Amino acid sequence: MKNLSASEIERLRGYNPTRYQTYLVKMNINGNMLYLTDRDAPVFYGGVYYQPGYITSDSIDEIEVTSEPSTNEFNTTLDARDGSFIPYFLNKGWNNSEVTVYEQHGDKLGVIITLNVFEGFIDSRDILKRTRKIDAVLASVWADFEKQAGTKTNSGSHQKYYPDDTAFEHVARAKRKIYWGKNAPVASSSGGSSGSGRFNPPGITHQV
Secondary structure, eight states: OOOOOHHHHHHHHSOOTTOEEEEEEEEEETTEEEEEESSSSOEEETTEEEBSSSOOTTTBOOEEEOSSOOOOEEEEEEEOTTOSSHHHHHBTTOTTOEEEEEEEEEETTEEEEEEEEEEEEEEEEEEETTTTEEEEEEEEGGGGGGOOTTOOOSHHHHHHHOTTOOGGGGSOOOOOOEEEOSOOEEOOOOOOOOOOSOOOOOSOOOBO
């Protein structure tokens, strides 16, 4: 765990009108990496740029860090108006794709701390053609531990055995908080101001 200095703690706790919180979302879909942020400019973290314009602070259900891991799921909405990563969610293999969410805190002096607040996978997705958005349900990695032997309890695991069956995608889901294990802070990085904001098309052509 990263030990914060007294000045960093004060920057987090004291009155600081320049302090901000932002989400960084990393998705690995069929080996294709997508890096998204809800800030209005690219953010450089972990050696890559997280691109703005695809998620907002309202796009992600509230993530609450607690002392106990849970199997909850939460929703995120992706803006797909420019069409740059819609193919990632059309090609076979999108389900069970790995997702990591970081919560970054900073101010005018730079990043204070970056926390790993969620690790899981894409359980289901719904492409909304009218609004040109993608609603994705993200499930905690702990969800797999509650499955009973021989049963398929989410869209991702079910489609491993029945790839053309989308029954789980039509189950009504209520938005909820996600409770993810103990704080797992990682080294912080400074923000950046460059990046294309677009993604290369995936090389996979089979669709579902």
